[in-house]
Amino acid sequence: MSSPELGEVILDLKDLRVWFPIRRGLIETITGRPRLYVRAVDGVSFEIRRRETFCLVGESGCGKTTTGKALLRLVPITGGSARFRPSKEVAEELERRGVEFDEDGMVDIFKLTDKQFHPLRRDIQMVYQDPYGSLNPRFRVRDILEEPLIVHKIGETRSERLEYIARALEMVKLTPVSEFVDRYPHQLSGGQRQRVAIARAIIMNPVLVVADEPVSMLDVSIRAEILELFNILKERIGLSFIYITHDLSTARYVCNRIAVMYLGRIVELGPADDVIQDPQHPYTEALVAAIPEPDPRNRARMRDIKIKGEVPSPVNIPPGCRFHPRCVLYEAALKRGEPWAKLCTQAEPPLVEVKKGHYAACYKHEAARPKGFTG
């Protein structure tokens, strides 16, 4: 992959928390049982640069989609900050609405009122997980793409808007354009639908696109086509992507960096190839070991499963390192009598740099242990 030069930081997310309250029954409310929360995202931080593709990977339910939605303020924000660098047009509009910028020219999108946030919906776009559910079945492709232009008052006349629409469709290679503008979603294949969704996201010339990969089975070929499109868009119009996926092996082809999430937190973050080839967290190791490859020699061997049990509920997060009940490394360290193993049940390990630009949250790394810890 030819990777273009990365630009300045466009998003600086710090300690994002999204907790969904669980509805209590009448009895629980009366007896004053404490409120319980689904801690979907529980302290996530990362930075994204211009022209960067940043991957969030992890098992189902670990909080990937919720993290993406938080950036569009589609879920209630429990805590944290998200400093964002708007495009020039949007920055001017924000100034008119009395928004203050910090010394780096960034705004905290969690601090804005709904009214102030509205113009930012141009700059941050999301492509949803399900290409079937996210397009209105009664709209033609042209209506689907025209709607955001009308909402954000882009293009004075219909024909001007049509020009934007044609350009977006060309960009996602739904050509000849005249062949596609009048179709309804059901007249498109899964991959074509996904491309319409991408066209809708990029038609506004955004700064950041959050692309949530469908879990529903897209064929490898369609997936490859969409990933290739991301790479082209990144080079051509300087977009940044957050790409959400289950699949480390596709992540490797598009991402500059990968963040591995477990139960609402990032447990490892680093350059894409480095994370896959030299994982620094036992959870990442387990994920990498589990991925099948198209090699018929694999038939002769059982897969090594380096993880115990099942994902705990995000309501009852284990104390200490939230991964320890499933961690084979912790189990082995405990057996060997490693002094650091007792840290695993005591406090959440911090995300520390263990190689250049490569971070992990695990006590097996000395840097994660408290200062002066000797056991």
Add this chain to the structure above:
Amino acid sequence: MPLLEVRDLRTYYYTMRGVVRAVDGVSFTLEKGETLGIAGESGCGKSTLAWSLLKLVPPPGRIVGGSILVDGMDVTKMSEHEVRSKIRWRKISMIFQGAMNAFNPVIKVGDQVIEPLLLHTDMDREEAWARAEEMVKHVGLPPEILERYPHELSGGQKQRLVIAMALLLEPDIVIADEPTTALDVVIQAQILNLMKRLYREKGMSIILITHDLSVIAELAERVAIMYAGKIVELGPAEAVFENPLHPYTQALLKAVPRLRGPKERLYYIPGAPPDLRNPPRGCRFNPRCERRFEPCDREEPPLVEAEKGHYVACWLYARR
């Protein structure tokens, strides 16, 4: 004699907007104790083929030609009653695509798991439950799990139950339609290990259907590649993966992302699979084929044996 022999099978859907030729002249055999993988893009007819083998094609679909021989009996000629008493669950059982999401939410999973036993044997509920407990242990779950309701189980646990259910009557053949799609990689690896173990211990024959070639490589000894209702390549797994002959198979393999090794640009197959109401003339892959030449859009290529046991339907290999 092979355990299963499918000859020139045709299954069409008669829709208002035309006839969908979802399975259109498919032939293969399955030997005792063998695992056959069937791969191909979404919509190429894999599930329709599987339903046909059990005579469970949903309307407006219908088997319109060919034969399916199981122990010398032709399933296509049997009455519904005969299929139910002689074939389904006993001879051939199926892990349906998405079955783990089809548990009834208000009934204990145990009562749903034992249903085939109650329908197809003369066991009473107690005997059936005991049998189910055995099978549940076999797939690596605690037997108490049968007392639970679907929402109390994880996706991986439900999928194990679906597998246990398919094994209850110890059938000769198990058809697994996308058994790991939509599961997380760790759970997928666990299910694949389980299937490997069961296959070794029980000596069953398995037909594994999936669009994921990496999953096929984990289990299948022989591989069939389907495109637009037809088998275009069939052979031993090693031959198909290491020396693919059909340009479609070559393209599919090139599009699989690799976790290790050099990282070229991800390849994809331009264009889309054809509309099965109106498939292209000649070879159905020809409009998307990089190696198309003069006969391809005129005449359909026959399936020929290009190397020992390795078949391909492509004019590059067939004599005209």
